[in-house]
Structure formats: structure tokens, C-alpha cells
Amino acid sequence: MDLLRFATAGSVDDGKSTLIGRLLLDSKAIFEDQLEAVEATSQSRGYDYTDLALLTDGLRSEREQGITIDVAYRYFATPSRKFIIADTPGHVQYTRNMVTGASTADLGLVLVDARQGLTEQSRRHAVILSLLRVPHLVLAVNKMDLVDYDQKVYDSIHEEFTAFATKLNIPDLEVIPISALKGDNVVTRSEQMDWYSGPTLMHHLENVHVASDRDLVDVRFPVQYVIRPKSDAYHDYRGYAGRVAGGVLKPGDEVMALPSGLTSRIAGIDLFDKEVSEAFPPMSVTVRLEDDIDVSRGDMLCRPQNAPKPSQDIDAMICWMTNTPLSPRQKLAIKHTTRTGRALVKDIQYRLDVNTLHRDQDTKQLGLNEIGRVQLRTTVPLLCDPYVKNRTTGSFILIDEATGVTVGAGMINSNS
Amino acid sequence: MTITTHADYRLSQLDELEAESIHIFREVAAEFEKPVLMFSGGKDSIVMMRLAEKAFYPAKIPFPVLQVDTGYDFPEVLATRDNWVNRLGVRLIVASVEQAIKDGVVVDDGKTSRNRLQIGTLLNALETEGFTAAFGGGRRDEEKARAKERVYSHRDEFGQWDPKNQRPELWSLYNGRIHEGEHMRIFPLSNWTELDIWHYIGREEIEIPSIYFSHQRRVFQRDGMLLSESEFNPLRPGETVEERTVRFRTVGDLTLTGCVESEAATIPEIIDEIAIARVTERGATRGDDRFSEAAMEDRKKEGYF
Ligand SMILES: Nc1nc2c(ncn2[C@@H]2O[C@H](COP(=O)(O)OP(=O)(O)O)[C@@H](O)[C@H]2O)c(=O)[nH]1
Numbered sequence: 001m002d003l004l005r006f007a008t009a010g011s012v013d014d015g016k017s018t019l020i021g022r023l024l025l026d027s028k029a030i031f032e033d034q035l036e037a038v039e040a041t042s043q044s045r046g047y048d049y050t051d052l053a054l055l056t057d058g059l060r061s062e063r064e065q066g067i068t069i070d071v072a073y074r075y076f077a078t079p080s081r082k083f084i085i086a087d088t089p090g091h092v093q094y095t096r097n098m099v100t101g102a103s104t105a106d107l108g109l110v111l112v113d114a115r116q117g118l119t120e121q122s123r124r125h126a127v128i129l130s131l132l133r134v135p136h137l138v139l140a141v142n143k144m145d146l147v148d149y150d151q152k153v154y155d156s157i158h159e160e161f162t163a164f165a166t167k168l169n170i171p172d173l174e175v176i177p178i179s180a181l182k183g184d185n186v187v188t189r190s191e192q193m194d195w196y197s198g199p200t201l202m203h204h205l206e207n208v209h210v211a212s213d214r215d216l217v218d219v220r221f222p223v224q225y226v227i228r229p230k231s232d233a234y235h236d237y238r239g240y241a242g243r244v245a246g247g248v249l250k251p252g253d254e255v256m257a258l259p260s261g262l263t264s265r266i267a268g269i270d271l272f273d274k275e276v277s278e279a280f281p282p283m284s285v286t287v288r289l290e291d292d293i294d295v296s297r298g299d300m301l302c303r304p305q306n307a308p309k310p311s312q313d314i315d316a317m318i319c320w321m322t323n324t325p326l327s328p329r330q331k332l333a334i335k336h337t338t339r340t341g342r343a344l345v346k347d348i349q350y351r352l353d354v355n356t357l358h359r360d361q362d363t364k365q366l367g368l369n370e371i372g373r374v375q376l377r378t379t380v381p382l383l384c385d386p387y388v389k390n391r392t393t394g395s396f397i398l399i400d401e402a403t404g405v406t407v408g409a410g411m412i413n414s415n416s
Numbered sequence: 417m418t419i420t421t422h423a424d425y426r427l428s429q430l431d432e433l434e435a436e437s438i439h440i441f442r443e444v445a446a447e448f449e450k451p452v453l454m455f456s457g458g459k460d461s462i463v464m465m466r467l468a469e470k471a472f473y474p475a476k477i478p479f480p481v482l483q484v485d486t487g488y489d490f491p492e493v494l495a496t497r498d499n500w501v502n503r504l505g506v507r508l509i510v511a512s513v514e515q516a517i518k519d520g521v522v523v524d525d526g527k528t529s530r531n532r533l534q535i536g537t538l539l540n541a542l543e544t545e546g547f548t549a550a551f552g553g554g555r556r557d558e559e560k561a562r563a564k565e566r567v568y569s570h571r572d573e574f575g576q577w578d579p580k581n582q583r584p585e586l587w588s589l590y591n592g593r594i595h596e597g598e599h600m601r602i603f604p605l606s607n608w609t610e611l612d613i614w615h616y617i618g619r620e621e622i623e624i625p626s627i628y629f630s631h632q633r634r635v636f637q638r639d640g641m642l643l644s645e646s647e648f649n650p651l652r653p654g655e656t657v658e659e660r661t662v663r664f665r666t667v668g669d670l671t672l673t674g675c676v677e678s679e680a681a682t683i684p685e686i687i688d689e690i691a692i693a694r695v696t697e698r699g700a701t702r703g704d705d706r707f708s709e710a711a712m713e714d715r716k717k718e719g720y721f
Binding site: 001002003070071072073074075077081082084087096097099100103104211214216224225227228229230231233234237241242243248270271272273280282283284286297321333335336338391392395396397399404405406409 | 424425426427428429431432433434435436438439442443445446469470471472473474475476556557563564582583584585586587588589591593594595606607609611612
């Protein structure tokens, strides 16, 4: 059994909560008392059916307003996979939540209401998922029951979306007609839509191939923590602990430490009290080297012929997440892998309109929930790759030094 | 011993969860001055201990363990705690609710449950020792209000959680910035489910308190729950004690923690039982979560773990 993380997006009332409620219910992730509470609430509100959407309603303030305002994580499992859903609200102003939910997702699920077809927001969701390099995308055409399960409705949405998607970078796209309320094509095949021959949503989620999404070629091992036991039994032990961000590490491999450029060989790779013959993403391991070279937190182990270029001039797409706009000359803290430093905003090249993909070069600021291309100068060199190559070594966060709050998310461009 | 990893370079869900949690432990140890692990004696905090052990091996866990002693803890739980702490050689700090009442840190008005008095006791212990990060065993699948909790959950100088003012958390880039007097709650088990926890305990063959397994116990009914006979739990008129075959699904203050009738005596049997049991663990057995749907949210705002 492996793990699939997916992010969901949809505009208000497209049926996202109902769909998630159904996935949880049909995979038995809902417990009796939870279902009873929801049935009771539905009844007391005078609904004539159980509102599955109530199952996933989060905090009380949101329940009172009847909206979802933050990323919520849900869990369910089938015999073949465990799933983590990052449930992100679809309001116009909540780009930051979608970016957050998409940052860890293997798959993005965008809902549209069959009666309305693609909206500005569905396009925005697809753009954000592609910017975040979520490798698999599912467009679920919901409420098919309200359009008489009509193939023409599905076909035209499919066509329009496929045309739009060619402008984006979406390696894998699946368009599935469903009814979240009635259950058609969610877990069981719809008897109303025999014209559809593709997979059900659940079948697709269980079988989508994600093994090849991670970079197994370019070795990247950001050092997190140096383990030096102060005990007699392990007097000379010195291990570099971290999480593999790329490539496959093996004992005997020649490695280079950045930024020093010193080289050594891997003496052994420890996973607790065992040695492993290989380490690959996203394993957390401890690497021992043959030579006593100076390596500390923030450094990176890679291969001598395949190393990222340390760079202090960073060109990145940034999603801005706070009310005070991002402006040139602003100084921020930056965290990239296990490195922390400071960054100066040199230039804001353009703001990306996530609905039209238009590049607005006249604005010199990025407001809350806006995404743009920004040049930064950092105090420490970042050991980075383009985000398109590696989502771990290509991403960073920006922190307001006064408040300590995370205010920006960055994806590094190729020419940094 | 050398183990060969998977040929297809995919990790099992347990290995992936373990790797993520270990990464969190190391990140906190590297970036925070004074972390502490909050140990309740329950299965989740034991899994945390195991993950912390793995994260720093062969070195010792580089932070102490804090337990809030309600005065009403199960002796089996305290025994397991001591075994773990001794084996790992970590420092144990016990913050006693009893003592906190004596010192006037919290007020026992006779109506407030011990679980609630724990909050003040805990916050006081964190503050006096100056801890800047406290690991807790909370999981997002436990309760609706937890679904939006971050791995790094910021607490202000009053130890409070503001659901509207959480920091966005992207990729695995955790932001550990805090101001003087504030601290961070860290939830390394955020993405684990109850079943993941049990599968992991089974796979790792680690010790958990014996009360999780089926045993004979003298119990009585109160408020729809089966409570253990105990000197801390005087019987009320009309209550009668009988012997039943039971186990506990969660551990806590024994005056409030109910057990369920069960024959499940091994981990596979417990997993089978959970797979068919359709009542969430908190719903079934925690007296003080049942008052209102939003009870958990309220207590989280106050600093409950
Ligand atoms: N007929 C029909 N109604 C649906 C379907 N999915 C959702 N709904 C209804 O649409 C409304 C909005 O659904 P909800 O899940 O709350 O939308 P959300 O805002 O996207 O989470 C509710 O009244 C649902 O019962 C569907 O497939 N068919």
C-alpha cells in the first residue's frame, strides 16, 4: 500500500464537499457517530437528504458563515492506497490556500458544475496546479444528474478544457463525468452514462502511476542535522541526517558537499539501527562519509558531475500571501531546503493574471493572492534547481522578519 | 544488517509517514532552542517516542519528555512510561495537576474535569521551563477541528491558538519563527490515521500500556460509558460494579476514560476490531469531548494539546 496526496479545488457550490464526503463515506473513513451527527444536523435544518458536505466542514467560524476558508486535510484508504486530501476552498481571494494545498500534491482534482461549464475559477485552479507542477490533473464534471447525463454537455466541457490545457504544462489529464450526490462514477460505474468508457474517479485515484514523478537521477541531499552521539560506543560516529530530495544514493558513491566543493565517498547509509543499500526520495536517512570533511546543516550532498549551481541571484515565480504588498527593495527572510538567509527584492518583472495568463508588466507590486515573476538577491547562495526539475530544491518560502509570518511561496525559474 | 529497498522506488505508506515525521523531528531539533516532547503515555505519544528515537539514533533524543500527571493516571500507563524513558535515557519532567492546584496555578472548583485542569498545568510547565517547541501527538484525522491544524502550530504568549491566523505551510518548508514568550506546538503525526498508528506499533513491535489490550476489569456504567473501578472514582448511588472483558481505546484521566468490551488481545485483533468498529475513538470514550460538537475547538484555543 502506498500513499497518494491530492488537492481538490472547485468554486462554491460545485459540490466539492459532497464529493469528499462521498469518498470518505464509501471508503468507510466515516464513523458512525460522525454520520449520526451529520444526519441529525441535516434533519434539524430541514433538509430532505443527508448533507454529506457537513462531514468535512471544519472550524466553527466557517460553519457559521457556511464557507470553508482554509486548507483542511482529510484521510481515507482503500485496500490499495492511502489518500491524503488537501481540501482547498475555491473563492476568488484564496489563491494562497490552493497554492498551499497544491505544493505537496501528486494530483489535482478540479470540480466544475456541468450546468455552468468552465468558469474563470476553474481555469484559475488549473493554472495554479500547473504552476505548482502537480503532475496529474483530474477535471470532474459534477452534477451530471442535473443535465440528464447528457454526453454533449460532457464533450463540450472536455473539449474546451483540453484546448485551454495545451497552454499549460499538464502531463496527465483525465476528465470524468460524475454525480457526487448520486454517486455516479465516483466509486461505482454510472448506469446512466454508458457512453463514458473511462475510469471512475476512485479507480483513477487508486491506479494513477506516480512512481515516475520523482527525480531519481540527480542526487540532492540537503543536510538537516549532524548526528554525533556523545557516547563511548559511538565515539567516532558522525552522520549527516536528512531527507533525500533527488536521485538514488548508494554506499561507495562519490559525493560532493556544497558549498565547499569537497568530495568524499559514502561509507554507509543508516536508517535507525539498520544499514540500507539505497536511499531515494522521500526517505529520511543518515549518511556517513569516508572522510572527515566539514559538512553542516544547510549544506548539500550531490554528485561531483551533477551539482546544482549555488546562486545568490534568484529568479522565481512568487505567490504573495499577506495584505501588505510585496515591493522592490523589500527585505525578507528566506528558507530554502535546510538553508535560511535573507533576501532583497530586486525587481518585480510582471504580475501573472491567473485567469488569462496575461503578464502585466506595469505593476510594480504584488498584492495578497497575486502571483508574479520576481528577482531576488540573497545573502547566502541557494543550492537550487529549477522548480520544474525538482519541487524540493526548487521551492522556498519568504518570511516577514518582524512578524515571523510566512508571506510568500517561491518557485525558482530555470535561469537562476 | 543491510536491507534492500524497493525495486520500484516507492515507499509503503508507513515508510513514507515515518520519513516525514523523522524529518519534522530533526527540523525542530535543528531550529529550536528548547524543544520538549509531550508524553501522555497513550499510543500516539509512544509512536512519537519511537520516531524521535529513530530520528537521532545512535545519539540520544536531544530533548526531554514532559508528562502532565493528572493524579488519576492508570498505573499501567505510568509503568510503560518509565520503561520507555529508562530505555532511551531521556530526562522526564512530570508536571503535576495536584501540585498546580496547590500552587494556585489552576483552580479546582470541583466542576472542572482533570483533563481541563491539565491545560493550565501544561502551559505553566512550558513557561517555567522556557520551552520553545512542544511536540504533541495530535492527528488531523481525530476530529474535524484538527483537519486544519498545521504541523507547526503557532501559540501566542498566552499559549492560545488562533484558527484564523495560522501560517500557510508549504512543501516541507516549516517556519519556526517565534517571538519571545511564544512557543510552537509541533504535530509530527499530523498525517497519520488511527489505523496507521496501530499498523506501525505492530510492525515496530514496541511496548504500549497493557490496558489497550483485552483484559478482565471491574467496571461500572456512568453516563453511557464503562468506567474502571478505582479509589479516584467513588461510586454514586445506583451504580454497581461488575467484572467484564474490556480494553481501552484511549488513555487519560481514569475517572473520565471509558473502556469498551472487547476480546482483542493482540494488535492484529485490535486492527480488525477498529476496521469494523464505526465509532471514532474520542466519540466512544472521552467524557469531556461529548458536550458539544465544538468542544475540541474551544479547548484548542485555550491551549489544549
Ligand atoms: N443534483 C446534484 N446536486 C449536487 C451534486 N453535488 C453537490 N450537489 C449539491 O450542490 C450543493 C453544493 O454542494 P457542496 O458540496 O456544498 O458544494 P461546495 O461548495 O463545492 O463544497 C449542495 O446542495 C449539494 O447537495 C450532484 O452531483 N448532483
